[in-house]
Amino acid sequence: MQASGFDFRQMAAEAGAALNDGNAAAALTGFRAILAAGGEDASIWYGVALAATALEDHAVRTEAITRGLELEPHNPRLLILKADDYALAGNDRAAAAHYNIVLRMIPDGAQLPPDLEKAVARARLKCSQYAGEYADKLSARLAAKGVVLGGERDRFSRSFDVLTGKRQIFYQEPKVYNFPELPQVQFYDRAMFPWMDRVEAATDDIRAELIEVLSDDAAFAPYIEGKKDRPQNDVHKLLNNPAWSAFYLWKNGRPIEDNIARCPKTMAALAGAPIPQIRHRSPSILFSLMKPGMHIPPHSGLVNTRLICHLPVILPEGCEFRVGNEIRQWEMGKAWAFDDTINHEAWNRSNETRVILLWEIWRPELTPREREQVTALFEAIEDEDGRRPDWDI
Incomplete structure (x- = not known):
């Protein structure tokens, strides 16, 4: 940036160095010299605003912010x-509106210069305050x-939390297939699945069978296993990791x-559950094991x-599960159903192993005819391309 000999x-750089050295007056003189010479841009006005702040000159600070935003309205x-x-x-309200504009512009986890990172944190x-x-x-x-606002599972209370910024909104994000016009439900109402009574009643028998399986050290295999013909993209260090393992039925x-x-x-x-039967696709029924300290990162x-x-089936304290904006703790012998195309994650914060029985069911909103159509699809x-793509849960 050079013009007319300037x-x-x-x-x-010299004005910025003066500002960093605590010489705000020299910095302000330097920035003003740039403006007088025709070097006006938003960054120079920002420098003027910082120098004026240090000099406690509110009028100059206000003018500099205003002029800078006229040139670059979205300067964070x-x-x-x-x-x-x-x-x-x-x-x-005005402060929150301006802070929120910046937060919407800058995604979580973005790499920022130190000064901007500090300002965004503020x-x-x-905004939280x-x-x-x-x-x-x-x-x-x-x-x-x-x-009166209710608890975690009260729908109105959750809507209130979204309105007031305490909860983020999550939507279905299926990676392969999206069936339109299905409701966005994170955890389903347990009362919708009376057949779960039979599953829950069998918890002790299921645990007894599981304990026998656990006596075989080779029974469980890592949930995510490497394959020679697939990219080895192991961002979360889960590939071939026995800390998250499965025993498939x-x-x-x-x-x-x-x-x-x-x-x-x-x-x-599980005999009464509405389990899909799709050749080479469904069902998958398994015991899912998480070792102490394991975290399954967010995914859909x-x-x-x-x-x-x-x-x-085996549940120490300190185990939690998040679907969308709701975090729940499992309860021994209590089943639930959730939409796994909504972002979710799990933690075992205990010093013991956690094991759940995991299976899939048809969404209750699909008609019998639609289930037949999805299966046929x-x-x-x-049949068309002969592929048998992975369909792991």
Whole structure:
């Protein structure tokens, strides 16, 4: 950046160095010299604003922020300074609006220069503070109207948390197949699945069979196993990791007869479940094992025409599961169903192994005819190209 004999980059560097050295007056003189010479841009006005801040010259700071945003309305540094001014003046709504613009512009985990990273962290903290204060005020007004917020599983309470910024909104993100117009439900109401009573009642028998399996050190294999013809993209260090292991009764639509023979009562308990039967695809039924300290990172499933069911069988304390914006703890012998195409993750924070029985079912919203059509579709895909793609849960 050079014009009419002026090296604006050098001048800006010198002004910035003066500012870093604590000589705000020299910095302000330097930035103003650049502006006078025709080197105006948003970064120079930002420098003026910082120098004016150090000199406690509010009028110059305000002018610099305004002029800089006229040139570059989405400059995050200037927007945060503007938000700071609104916050200082007690205009929380205006401050939150400006902070939130910046937070929407910059995704979580983005690599930022140190100064901007610090400013963004401040913006997040302020927005969290505003959201909490706003939620408290609304809660008090609702209470005065006789509306009391419930717990984690109360739908209205969760909607309130989304409104006040305490919860993020998550949607289905199937990696392979999306069936349209299905509801966005994270955890399903247990009352929708009366056949789960039979599964839960068999918990002790299922655990007894599992304990026998666990006596065989070779029974469980890593949930994610490497294949010679697939890319070895192991970002989360889960490939061939026995800390997350599986013992399959059915895998990708194929019964594992020897394993089924070891768990007859487990299979009998599932007899009433609406389990898909799709050649080389479904079902998959397995015991999923997480060793102490294991974390299964956020991910989403393949198709939204099914739900995944869990029944905890060996359950130490400190085990949690998140689907979308809801975190739950398993309860021994209590089953649930969830949509695995919504972002989810799991933790075993205990010093013991956790094991659940995991299986898939048809989504209850699909009609019998639609289930037939989905089955025919995936079997037709295989008939057409002869592929048997992975269909792991």
